[in-house]
Amino acid sequence: MRWEDTVRRVVPYTPGEQPQKRDVIKLNTNENPYPPAPGVTETLSAFGSEQLRLYPDPEAKVLVDALAQTYGVKPSQVFVGVGSDDVLSMAFLTFFHSDRPILFPDVTYSFYDVWAELYRIPYKKIPLTAEFRICAADYQQENGGIIFPNPNAPTGILEPLSLIEEILRANPASVVIVDEAYIDFGGESCLPLLGTYDNLLVVQTFSKSRSLAGLRIGFAIGSEALIRYLNDVKFSVNSYTMTNSACLCGAAALRDTAYFKAATEKIIATREAAKQRLREMGFTLTDSQSNFLFASHPAMPAGEIFAALKARDIYVRHWDQPRIGNFLRITIGTPEQMEALYAALADILKK
Amino acid sequence: MRWEDTVRRVVPYTPGEQPQKRDVIKLNTNENPYPPAPGVTETLSAFGSEQLRLYPDPEAKVLVDALAQTYGVKPSQVFVGVGSDDVLSMAFLTFFHSDRPILFPDVTYSFYDVWAELYRIPYKKIPLTAEFRICAADYQQENGGIIFPNPNAPTGILEPLSLIEEILRANPASVVIVDEAYIDFGGESCLPLLGTYDNLLVVQTFSKSRSLAGLRIGFAIGSEALIRYLNDVKFSVNSYTMTNSACLCGAAALRDTAYFKAATEKIIATREAAKQRLREMGFTLTDSQSNFLFASHPAMPAGEIFAALKARDIYVRHWDQPRIGNFLRITIGTPEQMEALYAALADILKK
Numbered sequence: 001m002r003w004e005d006t007v008r009r010v011v012p013y014t015p016g017e018q019p020q021k022r023d024v025i026k027l028n029t030n031e032n033p034y035p036p037a038p039g040v041t042e043t044l045s046a047f048g049s050e051q052l053r054l055y056p057d058p059e060a061k062v063l064v065d066a067l068a069q070t071y072g073v074k075p076s077q078v079f080v081g082v083g084s085d086d087v088l089s090m091a092f093l094t095f096f097h098s099d100r101p102i103l104f105p106d107v108t109y110s111f112y113d114v115w116a117e118l119y120r121i122p123y124k125k126i127p128l129t130a131e132f133r134i135c136a137a138d139y140q141q142e143n144g145g146i147i148f149p150n151p152n153a154p155t156g157i158l159e160p161l162s163l164i165e166e167i168l169r170a171n172p173a174s175v176v177i178v179d180e181a182y183i184d185f186g187g188e189s190c191l192p193l194l195g196t197y198d199n200l201l202v203v204q205t206f207s208k209s210r211s212l213a214g215l216r217i218g219f220a221i222g223s224e225a226l227i228r229y230l231n232d233v234k235f236s237v238n239s240y241t242m243t244n245s246a247c248l249c250g251a252a253a254l255r256d257t258a259y260f261k262a263a264t265e266k267i268i269a270t271r272e273a274a275k276q277r278l279r280e281m282g283f284t285l286t287d288s289q290s291n292f293l294f295a296s297h298p299a300m301p302a303g304e305i306f307a308a309l310k311a312r313d314i315y316v317r318h319w320d321q322p323r324i325g326n327f328l329r330i331t332i333g334t335p336e337q338m339e340a341l342y343a344a345l346a347d348i349l350k351k
Numbered sequence: 352m353r354w355e356d357t358v359r360r361v362v363p364y365t366p367g368e369q370p371q372k373r374d375v376i377k378l379n380t381n382e383n384p385y386p387p388a389p390g391v392t393e394t395l396s397a398f399g400s401e402q403l404r405l406y407p408d409p410e411a412k413v414l415v416d417a418l419a420q421t422y423g424v425k426p427s428q429v430f431v432g433v434g435s436d437d438v439l440s441m442a443f444l445t446f447f448h449s450d451r452p453i454l455f456p457d458v459t460y461s462f463y464d465v466w467a468e469l470y471r472i473p474y475k476k477i478p479l480t481a482e483f484r485i486c487a488a489d490y491q492q493e494n495g496g497i498i499f500p501n502p503n504a505p506t507g508i509l510e511p512l513s514l515i516e517e518i519l520r521a522n523p524a525s526v527v528i529v530d531e532a533y534i535d536f537g538g539e540s541c542l543p544l545l546g547t548y549d550n551l552l553v554v555q556t557f558s559k560s561r562s563l564a565g566l567r568i569g570f571a572i573g574s575e576a577l578i579r580y581l582n583d584v585k586f587s588v589n590s591y592t593m594t595n596s597a598c599l600c601g602a603a604a605l606r607d608t609a610y611f612k613a614a615t616e617k618i619i620a621t622r623e624a625a626k627q628r629l630r631e632m633g634f635t636l637t638d639s640q641s642n643f644l645f646a647s648h649p650a651m652p653a654g655e656i657f658a659a660l661k662a663r664d665i666y667v668r669h670w671d672q673p674r675i676g677n678f679l680r681i682t683i684g685t686p687e688q689m690e691a692l693y694a695a696l697a698d699i700l701k702k
Contacts, residue, residue: 001524003523011583015590082589082591083589207406211404232362234363240564241437
């Protein structure tokens, strides 16, 4: 026997490229094109070295309280982590702990099956409709939990609260996780359903709408019972996940509601204009309600467009996977970045 | 059936208290009493908001390369995480994946059984000798992995490399993790054994000797094969665990070897003086080679001393557990903090 025999083998998730060279137009990992609220940078520059020496607050109280106030819930209903991936990973580990398969869409955030494989959770992919929509009736079968993003990724399609409630009503014995990473770009959050369903966990992030991908902050809101179980697991993994600077900066971002509103509205306006422009160029697009587009062109395979854009230092995302292999996911950048994209696409497509 | 039936239930680790009030003498969580190297604070204050907006480098290359250079290994032999707890938790998940029990001392870092319980890893606690020493022969039995700290916690006792090598020689089919959180305070690291044993993983942290508990940086060094497996699991949990500011600050801390040497030597000198002073007061002490003392007094139960110190705003650590219930773990503070401790102890013991 060799020590390799006891190793857990997994195939990891591949994140979008973080090119180190400058002057790249980076529309590949759904970052916000605008800087975080000014208060965040001020908070960071005032951060003292004494805070570095000491362990941070294991409860991350400053941030938890700020989130509770922002979303009108109790602090005991809020969980925070190192980006929403950390939160989701903990949630998989905590809540999806049975022999029954968990359910999620076939076209969705590609980390879901990675977590399921990692934690040896049985799972079943439920095909979206031909129009990439979730069908609530498909989630009325035996399961050990349910998860889906809303808006979905990488399609950007938003489902109505009525669909989420239909799934919740049919699944009182399962934890249902709604991954709202992109909800701030025009979607309606299902947070109001928390009053009725104590098995609903809503996960959001500071990486997109709050312009803080580099700070690593995600959070979950749910019933006190759910959050207690989640914290028990979190405190069984790592006592101190959140730095005090992340907590203070996160709270500062939440305080500036005017900045937040202005930045998300700019992105929404750019997105709607981009849909129009790309349609004029012959692209087929979903009606994305997120900070990205999901686009296909009848005249050229997505993989070719992807490579041609990359050769021009414009990075978008492409997955060589069933059903979505001919689509590009394009993050909404500034209007100037989008103009550069349109010009490049026009050039690529005329060949 | 209820949704609670599918929840993973665990009893979490309880971290040492992080009192929010000022003017406390905090000797309870083994933080460094001195600030981090000046270059760290300079790096932090130069950190720009553009870096907040973008995802960090998923490879944490700046930090990995700096560690490789510092410890004379290849970058592909280095793994970094959100404190050594994150690194150890990942290592448990990755390497302890069999039906055979993992082995660790009965008196040790109390997170080990928490991780084992969390990931449902069978485990067996191996009693230390009456003098709290590890006996290599006890680790010559069937196992699914081995872990122990060196120096051990909370005893502070350092074992020689010959003992570690004896355990490694007897266990070629197991991953052996040596948790060197406290090695920089006078111990001899087992890193030189890496050339001979590809199943050895050495874990260290920036939280103690580098004065960066608040920044959350831990790391592991091992064979390229071990690190590859560990990274596969890490990238199956969370692509972006390390912020760019943590990586840059960590690298800055590594660069200032003179500061590091001076700070650790001061702590070692204070520790040796403290042993002398506490012995004069009647305490029994282990020969700790860490940044804390492990002390017992024949005239008063440790729990009482703990409470009396806390009433005087001096925080130390006490576990109401078998074998160590009559000991206190006291972090080495500044000479001034230690004087305040001696005065308080003298006052408490004369009652």
